[in-house]
Amino acid sequence: MNCILLPAANFSGDSAQINTVAQIAHIDKVLAAKVGDSLKIGQLGGNLGTAIIEHITPENIQLRDVQLTMAPPPKLDLTVVLALPRPKVLRRLIMDMTALGVRDIILINSYRTQKSYWQSPMLGRLDEFVLEGLQQSVDTVAPRISLQKRFKPFVEDELAPLISNRAIVAHPYAALSFSQYLQQQALVTPEKNEILSVDSSSSNKTAFLPSIVFIGAEGGWIDYEVELLATQGCQAVYIGQRILRTEAAVNVILGQWLL
Incomplete structure (x- = not known):
């Protein structure tokens, strides 16, 4: 603490x-x-x-x-949609996302989410894990957390209004890297129609970061889920040549907002 x-x-x-x-x-x-x-x-x-x-x-x-x-530090302009992970890693993930300043967390069902995870007593301890994350990061404002047990209805009926500034889905077999994605977003600014050079240290970088990130549980998303997200404008990206555990992927991706 x-x-x-x-x-x-x-x-x-x-x-x-x-x-x-x-x-x-x-x-x-x-x-x-x-x-x-x-x-x-x-x-x-x-x-x-x-x-x-x-x-x-x-x-x-x-x-x-x-x-x-x-005043507490400002929240990230970010919603993380996380496929409900194994109960033993849920605590760490909620703590880490809270500590990193995520504004909204949506725990969602996925093809590779076991049904038993939704009966885990760990879901009743989310407030406890949030408190640990807040005390770690010296923050006072808890993220909003919601549970979505049906993937397709959420994506088709509720996702679009939540996307305020683009959306990505982390997928190790995507054709586009996260870095390439950011470069593409930075090529032309709609206000000035000018070409920009943006690297990882650019102060403009946050302007091109998405407002929603989908991260899968162990095993990631199946093709159907990635394709359904694509119909709502979610771009699949990979974050490197290595396939990471969910908790590692969360920290690597969200670290982009802190740089």
Whole structure:
């Protein structure tokens, strides 16, 4: 935890309290904080700041001089549509996407998603994983998460209105690389009709990044799914010569928004 996030109900004026077992244990065992020390805190959905530890017990930590003066970092203009992965990697993926600042996360069914995944108790712990990601990245605003158990109806009936600035689908057998895709988008600006030279360090790069990214679970998307997405304007791209695990692909692709 790089900050301690608390719900609004835990604040009262310039004081606050921490009563979550995991947070208390972190402050005690990892930070080794004591009365009088300053903590980096934040209010869920609100601002970030600091507070002073006033009193510590095994069940509760009282804070004083709460100062919440810093706005959270902006979210990425990005929706990630992720084929529901194996439950054991769901926690890491939700944490990573939250930490990276993804604005919207849609967990969707796919041909290679096992039906049993939708009954996993891990789906009931998404808020917990989001909190871990927020505390890691020092953010307070949670991504919006939705579940879509039917792939075709979502793509045909709901996807188009969500695409505000292009969409891509990660597919290792695509003919076009992600880098080539960005170069194509940057060739001509509709405003000035001028040729641009855009590389990975260009400040203009974010203007050509898509607003929606589809990432498959282990095994990726089948051809039918890629073709159906193409009918809605989603461009298939590959990110390198190696086939990566889902969690590696998520971090490689989303890292483009942070560069």
